[in-house]
Amino acid sequence: MILRIARKEFVELARDGRFRASAAVVGILMVGALAVGWEGWRDISREHARAEADSRERFEGQGEKNPHSAAHYGLHLFKPKSSLAFVDPGVDPYTGISVFVEAHRRNEVDYRPARDATALERFGDLTAASVLQVLLPLVIIFLAFPAVAGEREQGTLRQVLSLGVRPRDLLLGKAIGLAAAMGIIVLPAVVVGAVLLSRVGDDAGAAWPRAAALAAGYLLYLAMFLAVSLFASIRAKSGRSALVALLGFWILNTMVAPRLATDLARRLHPTPSALEFASAIDREIREGVDGHDPQDERIRRLEEELLDRYDVDFVEDLPINFQGVALQAGEDHGNAVFDRHYDALWSTFDHQDAARSALGFLAPTLAIRSLSMGLAGTDAVEHRAFAEAAEAHRRELVRLLNDDLATNGADLGFMYQAGPELWGQMPRFRFEPPPVAGTIARLGPSWLALGLWTIVAAAAAAWSARTLRID
Amino acid sequence: MLARIMRHEARVLAADRSLWALAGLLAAVVAYGALNGASWAETRRAALEAAAAEEAARFDELRRRLGSPGDAIGVGALEVGRSSGARYAAMPPGLLAALVVGQSDLLPSYVKVTTDGRQSLDGADEIENPTHLLTGRFDLGFVIVVLYPLAILALSFDLLSAEKERGTLALVLSQPVSLRQVVLGKVLLRGLLVVGLAVAISMVGLAVGGGASGPGVLARAGLWMAVVAAYGAFWFALAVAVNAMGRGSSANALILAGIWLALVAVVPALVNVAVKAVHPVPSRAELVQALREASDEAQAEGSRLKARYFEDHPELAGGDVDADEYAVQALAVQEAVEASVRDIQGRFEAQLARQQAMVDRLRFLSPAIVTVEALQDVAGTGAARARHFAGQVEAFHESYRAFFRPRILRAEPIGPKDLDAIPAFTFREEPLPGVAGRVALGLAGLVLPAVLVGAVGRKALGRYPIVG
Numbered sequence: 001m002i003l004r005i006a007r008k009e010f011v012e013l014a015r016d017g018r019f020r021a022s023a024a025v026v027g028i029l030m031v032g033a034l035a036v037g038w039e040g041w042r043d044i045s046r047e048h049a050r051a052e053a054d055s056r057e058r059f060e061g062q063g064e065k066n067p068h069s070a071a072h073y074g075l076h077l078f079k080p081k082s083s084l085a086f087v088d089p090g091v092d093p094y095t096g097i098s099v100f101v102e103a104h105r106r107n108e109v110d111y112r113p114a115r116d117a118t119a120l121e122r123f124g125d126l127t128a129a130s131v132l133q134v135l136l137p138l139v140i141i142f143l144a145f146p147a148v149a150g151e152r153e154q155g156t157l158r159q160v161l162s163l164g165v166r167p168r169d170l171l172l173g174k175a176i177g178l179a180a181a182m183g184i185i186v187l188p189a190v191v192v193g194a195v196l197l198s199r200v201g202d203d204a205g206a207a208w209p210r211a212a213a214l215a216a217g218y219l220l221y222l223a224m225f226l227a228v229s230l231f232a233s234i235r236a237k238s239g240r241s242a243l244v245a246l247l248g249f250w251i252l253n254t255m256v257a258p259r260l261a262t263d264l265a266r267r268l269h270p271t272p273s274a275l276e277f278a279s280a281i282d283r284e285i286r287e288g289v290d291g292h293d294p295q296d297e298r299i300r301r302l303e304e305e306l307l308d309r310y311d312v313d314f315v316e317d318l319p320i321n322f323q324g325v326a327l328q329a330g331e332d333h334g335n336a337v338f339d340r341h342y343d344a345l346w347s348t349f350d351h352q353d354a355a356r357s358a359l360g361f362l363a364p365t366l367a368i369r370s371l372s373m374g375l376a377g378t379d380a381v382e383h384r385a386f387a388e389a390a391e392a393h394r395r396e397l398v399r400l401l402n403d404d405l406a407t408n409g410a411d412l413g414f415m416y417q418a419g420p421e422l423w424g425q426m427p428r429f430r431f432e433p434p435p436v437a438g439t440i441a442r443l444g445p446s447w448l449a450l451g452l453w454t455i456v457a458a459a460a461a462a463w464s465a466r467t468l469r470i471d
Numbered sequence: 472m473l474a475r476i477m478r479h480e481a482r483v484l485a486a487d488r489s490l491w492a493l494a495g496l497l498a499a500v501v502a503y504g505a506l507n508g509a510s511w512a513e514t515r516r517a518a519l520e521a522a523a524a525e526e527a528a529r530f531d532e533l534r535r536r537l538g539s540p541g542d543a544i545g546v547g548a549l550e551v552g553r554s555s556g557a558r559y560a561a562m563p564p565g566l567l568a569a570l571v572v573g574q575s576d577l578l579p580s581y582v583k584v585t586t587d588g589r590q591s592l593d594g595a596d597e598i599e600n601p602t603h604l605l606t607g608r609f610d611l612g613f614v615i616v617v618l619y620p621l622a623i624l625a626l627s628f629d630l631l632s633a634e635k636e637r638g639t640l641a642l643v644l645s646q647p648v649s650l651r652q653v654v655l656g657k658v659l660l661r662g663l664l665v666v667g668l669a670v671a672i673s674m675v676g677l678a679v680g681g682g683a684s685g686p687g688v689l690a691r692a693g694l695w696m697a698v699v700a701a702y703g704a705f706w707f708a709l710a711v712a713v714n715a716m717g718r719g720s721s722a723n724a725l726i727l728a729g730i731w732l733a734l735v736a737v738v739p740a741l742v743n744v745a746v747k748a749v750h751p752v753p754s755r756a757e758l759v760q761a762l763r764e765a766s767d768e769a770q771a772e773g774s775r776l777k778a779r780y781f782e783d784h785p786e787l788a789g790g791d792v793d794a795d796e797y798a799v800q801a802l803a804v805q806e807a808v809e810a811s812v813r814d815i816q817g818r819f820e821a822q823l824a825r826q827q828a829m830v831d832r833l834r835f836l837s838p839a840i841v842t843v844e845a846l847q848d849v850a851g852t853g854a855a856r857a858r859h860f861a862g863q864v865e866a867f868h869e870s871y872r873a874f875f876r877p878r879i880l881r882a883e884p885i886g887p888k889d890l891d892a893i894p895a896f897t898f899r900e901e902p903l904p905g906v907a908g909r910v911a912l913g914l915a916g917l918v919l920p921a922v923l924v925g926a927v928g929r930k931a932l933g934r935y936p937i938v939g
Contacts, residue, residue, distance in 0.1 A: 029737070036744055044754065051756035058763055076759050091601035094577075098759050111755035112577070112596060114604070116819060118746065118830045119574055119843060119854055122607055126740035138732065142725060240721045244625075247728055255617055256500075259609040263507045266603065273518045274598045279525065349600045356602065373602075380601050 001165065005173025006180065013143060013181045022139050023185045030131045030189040037086035037127055038196045045201075048078035048097065052429075060424050064417045067401040067409075068327060074102030077390045077429050079109065082377030083200045083207035084214065087193060088129035090378025093121060099387070101394040103401075104330070106338045109387050128189060129372050132218050133365060134254045137225040140182060141246045144229035147174045148468070149239040158470050167468040171230060171461060178226060190215075209436045214375040220450045221368040227457035234464045257363035264359070265352035272348070277341065284337045295330070302329050321416065324406025331398055338391070346384055353380065360449040367449040374443045377433050381442065385434050393429045400426060472648065476656030484660070490626070494668060497622045501669055504614035505676025509569040511608065515580060518597075522559045522581050529555055530890065537887040545884025549798055551893075552586035552875035556885065560584050560867050560896040562860040565851015566688045567695060569677055571612035573852030577604060580860070584868050584896070586875050588805050590762060590812070592864060611673050612846050615699055616839050617735055619669055620706040624727045626661045627710035629720040630654065631935070636720060641938055650932055654714075658707050666703045670696050687903045694849045694910045701917035702842045708921045712928030717936050738837040742830065750825040753818055761815045762808065769807040776803035784880075795882035802880065827854065835916045845913035848906055855909065859901050867896045 013019045059075040078098050085092055096109030114121050124130055148171070151157040160170060197211055198204060229246055236242035287294050306318060306325065315322045353370070360367035373379035401422075409416030440447075484490045533555050536546060546555070561581040568575065579595045607613060631654065634640035643653060674692065713726050769776060777796065780803040834840040847853030871894050878885065885893075 036748075047754045047756045051754075051760050054760050055763065058767060076763070078756055091605050094599075094601040094604035096596070097755060108596065110596070111759075112604075113755075114577055115596075116752040116755070116823060118743070118823075118826050119847065120739050120743040120746065120830055120840065122574070122577075123739035123743065123840075123843075124736065126737075126744050130740070134736065135732075138728070146721075240629075240719075240724065243721050243724050247724065251621060256609075258606045259613055262603045262606045263609045265600075267510075271598055271600060271603075273514075273521065274596065275518065275521055275525065277598055345598070352600050353602060383601065 002169050002173045002176065005165070005170055006176035009147075009174050009177025010180045013177070014184075019143060019181065022142065023181075026131065026135055026139055027185050027188055029126065029135065030128055030186070031192050033126045033128045033131055034086065034189060034192050034196060037089065041081050041086035044097075045081045048080060051076070051098075052078045056428065059426070060420060062420070062423055064419045066416055067405045067418050067422065068103060068323070070418070070423060071103035071398050071401045074100055076100050077393065079383075079386050080431055082382065082433055083197065083204060084210055084376035085378050086196065087127070087211075087214065088372045088376035088378055089125065089127055090129075090373035090376055091380055091383060092378050093117070093125070095380075095383045099390045101390060101397065103327070103398050104334060106334075106342075106391055106394070109383075109390070128193065129376070131189075133221075133368055133372070136182070136185070136222060137250055137254070137365075139185065140178070140222065140225045141229050141243070141250055143181065144174075144178050144226060145233050145242045145246055146239050147178065147230055148233040149236055149242045150233075152469070152471055153239055155471070157468075161468075161470060167465040168462060171234070171465040175226060175230060175461075179223075182222065182226075206433070206436065210375050210377065210439070213436070213440055214372060217368060217371045217375065217447075217450065220454050221364065224364055224450065224454040224457050227454065227461050231457060231461040231464060234461065234468060253363045253365040257359060257366055258369065261356045261359045261366060265355040268355055269348050269351040271352075272345065277345065281337055281341050284341075285334050288333075298329065298333065299326050302326060319410060321406045321409035324402050324404070324409055328399060328402040328406065331395070331402065335395060342391075349380055349384075354445075357445040357449070360446055361452070364450055364453040367446040367453075371443050371446040371450065374439055374446070375436075377439075382433060382439075386431055389431050390429070393427070397426055472652060473656050473659070476648065476653055477660045480657050480660045493622060493625055494664065497619070497665065497668055498672055500614050500618055501611065501672040502676065504609055504611040505569065505673055505679075507608060508572060508610040508612075509676060509679070511572050511576070511610070512564045512568040515564050515568070515575065519559075519561045519563060519581055522561060526557070526559050529557070534887065534890060537885075537890065545886040545889075548875050548878035548883060548885050549586070551885045552872075552879065554585065556890075556893050557583050557585045558867075558871060558893065558895055560860075560864045560898075562856070562898050565856060566685055567677065567691050567850040568852055569850075570610070570673060570695065571846050571850035571852050572608040572610040573612060573847040573850060574854055574857060575852040576608065578854070578857040582864050584864065584871050586872050586879070589809050589816070589865075589868070592868060611676070612843065612850070615669065615673075615702065615846060616842050619665070619699075619703065620731055620735070623661070623665055623703055623706040624710055624731060626665065627658065627707060627714070628723045628727050629714075630657055630710060631714045632718065632720040632723050635937070644937055650935055650937070651929060654711055654932060658711060662703060662707055666700050669703070670699055673699075687900075690903060690907065691849050694907060695846070697914055698842060698845045698849065698910065698917070701914050701921065702838055705838045705917055705921040705924065708925035708928060712924050712931065715928045715931035715935055717934075734837045735839045739840050742833045742836060742840065746826045746829050746833070749829060750822050752822045752826070753815070755819075758812070758815055758819070761812050765808045765811040766804070768811070769804040772807075773800050773804055776800065776807050779803070780806075795880060798879045798882065802876065834913075835920075838917050838920060841913045841916040845910045845917075848910050848913075851901070855906075856901050860898065863899060864896075867894065870894050 055076040055078075059070075059073065062070055062073055065073075076098050079096070081092070093114040094112055097111050097113065099109045100107045148157065151160065161167065193211075197207055200207055228249065232242045232246050232249075233239075236245060285295075288298070302325065303315060303322065306320075306322065307313065307315070310318055312318060356366060357370060360370065370379065374381065404418060404422055405416060408418070533546065533551065559581050564575070564580070576597070576599060579597060582592050582595055585591060629636075631640060634643065644650060673695070677692070709730065710723075710727060713723050713730075718726075777800040780799055830840070830844075834844055844853065848855055874892070874894050877883070878889075
């Protein structure tokens with residue numbers, strides 16, 4: 001019975017010109033967005049890989065010089081695109097692409113692509129994710145709002161129920177029919193997406209579980225919209241009021257809530273200004289964390305300590321190169337300062353994002369947004385993982401160079417020079433995105449919000465089917 | 472007659488509780504948008520003040536050093552020009568900045584200017600949670616472009632269809648009035664209400680938020696109101712035209728919601744895709760590489776560049792001046808690097824200018840794009856003012872370097888007297904006529920479609936089936 005209802009619903013939709021038109025438009029937009037996204041993804045991935053190889057080559061191609069000069073020469077690291085960024089580019093346009101790695105300083109990841117775009121970028125890019133998050137729910141509303149209300153207004157509901165169809169079966173049948181119709185719209189994009197994903201290259205293996213989780217998330221989200229639409233269709237006085245209420249729900253979710261969350265989160269947890277942030281770091285590096293331990297003083301103490309330990313009277317008599325040790329001590333001090341400030345900054349961002357997640361329980365579109373960006377590897381947390389990995393690489397590189405200066409440069413001071421063999425021995429940077437299990441777990445609140453909404457909406461629809469009004 | 476229709480309509484609307492809810496909601500979002508915009512403008516002002524304070528403290532410290540016996544002959548020009556004497560070039564928030572956040576959260580409004588190369592001006596991003604940048608702010612710009620049309624459509628999607636469905640339309644028209652008059656009365660009343668509410672609350676927000684004083688503020692406020700009114704007129708015209716097709720309320724709501732989504736979200740996104748495809752901006756990765764390559768080459772040829780520099784600047788060689796050879800080489804290298812990346816750097820600006828030109832043409836495809844650009848222009852938070860600022864920063868950077876260059880080359884220290892002569896930046900506001908001209912073109916892009924759609928609606932009203 002249920003299947004028969006589903007078939008009737010599906011056939012009716014398939015014969016409806018409005019359905020065909022919207023299916024065509026949305027289907028084309030989604031496939032087009034995937035294609036455009038993938039092309040951009042491929043170009044940028046290649047460019048970044050090429051630029052990073054070039055930067056490394058230049059680093060290794062430095063002639064004979066002091067290892068500390070090599071650390072100052074530094075190298076650029078480029079953020080690799082995550083495999084699923086072509087589905088949901090997330091915050092990629094608003095985070096930098098390249099970071100300069102050098103001695104003493106932790107640099108920001110620079111060059112936000114959105115700065116090289118017009119104000120149109122701020123309307124939101126056309127991406128597969130935005131079609132799934134914004135357009136498809138609207139199509140679901142358009143198709144599903146008359147499901148029950150329409151039959152009620154036409155008087156066919158009475159006839160159907162007089163045949164002895166259980167209201168719940170009717171509802172389930174309609175839901176299946178509508179879901180099948182939606183499936184037809186999405187299918188081409190899923191196939192195209194899968195084909196493109198299989199051509200991603202080396203990282204495809206790690207990308208599949210993420211893609212599967214992403215698909216599960218969107219399935220939940222769209223099912224939620226279907227359930228809410230059916231619920232409204234059952235309960236509303238008329239088809240018109242069902243439609244108006246659903247449009248209101250959709251607007252609040254997709255248009256209002258995200259921006260509401262932005263300003264609210266900023267108000268609760270203000271972001272420090274760049275100037276404030278940089279000058280606090282500068283001051284603490286120069287004057288010590290408490291402001292009473294200047295750099296010269298720290299170096300003098302280190303010198304005394306080393307002279308004592310090796311039991312010599314002059315720095316020149318040390319079996320190690322004092323400059324190397326002092327430089328590394330300066331690095332260690334700086335790194336502790338960087339850690340403290342960046343941890344505080346990240347935790348501000350975390351709090352802001354937590355406020356956003358909390359609002360996700362009220363507006364499920366917020367939940368799917370974080371879920372989608374997180375799984376695609378394009379949210380702020382994944383960007384931070386890159387920034388931290390780059391910083392870890394910087395520290396390792398600088399430490400190895402300082403160590404070499406300290407151990408091999410013994411009595412030469414700054415006159416010591418190393419050569420290309422040393423530069424070649426330096427570890428290569430390879431960014432491994434966080435493992436998928438951790439990402440899925442970290443997005444717990446969003447899963448929960450989405451799951452709860454889907455369950456509650458489905459239950460509400462099923463429950464209101466029991467008290468179905470015939471007219 | 473029109474007044475009487477409006478009075479009647481007002482009575483009918485006032486009896487409907489949903490109108491009050493809608494008006495309250497619109498007032499609330501406009502007020503919240505104004506509040507957010509004002510607090511953002513305040514944040515930006517505070518950031519600029521902090522920068523000015525940091526600069527003042529640095530100069531005080533420099534003055535103190537120059538007064539002390541140890542540095543009596545002065546501080547090296549290179550050190551002053553590179554760090555202790557750096558100046559901030561700052562663009563104050565626009566006169567109406569409280570109204571639209573626009574691009575001001577993305578494009579820097581202050582730059583630290585030193586004697587370093589041209590590329591040192593490019594960095595300096597403000598710290599921000601990228602999710603915030605992606606999502607955008609709840610400011611009046613968003614409220615006007617996205618939510619305000621919805622309020623208009625919610626009030627007028629069933630302008631005629633509702634009366635027809637209730638059967639009251641025939642009654643109304645049994646009076647000696649024409650359908651067009653009735654529609655005009657309905658639209659005018661709703662227009663006064665929605666447009667009036669939006670304009671009034673945003674102006675109150677502007678007055679309360681502060682920061683809005685200075686020459687041209689009234690003219691800008693006038694432009695703002697004109698844009699808001701013209702954008703509203705377009706949506707009313709659209710609602711009338713859709714109603715005039717004679718479908719039911721649900722169909723009207725569907726059609727209008729579809730058009731709204733297309734114009735506010737889909738068309739801008741498609742135009743963005745087209746603009747980026749036709750005029751792709753090169754990757755910054757390429758610029759990073761080019762800079763590296765240029766500076767490697769220039770460093771390798773340092774002594775040759777230095778020799779050539781001396782040839783080009785005969786006043787430095789020989790005579791009674793004592794040129795600092797290290798500084799000459801550093802400067803020669805810097806200039807060589809700048810010269811070799813000038814082309815690639817120019818490509819970014821040129822492509823971006825082409826993109827902007829294409830957006831300026833294609834914006835007429837969607838009143839939402841026209842309105843966003845116009846509102847940002849009026850508020851002074853758009854790309855045009857940022858470009859205007861960037862141009863001034865570049866010119867200032869040149870004059871700043873011109874001040875230090877001879878002193879660095881001749882190894883002349885900076886003394887207490889020179890301190891006040893170090894160039895300082897003053898922002899010159901964009902001339903109002905230019906802004907007004909751009910906004911006027913935008914206004915034309917709103918009024919023309921509104922008139923066209925209105926004319927189509929008016930014509931269709933002549934065939935409107937009053938019953939059945």
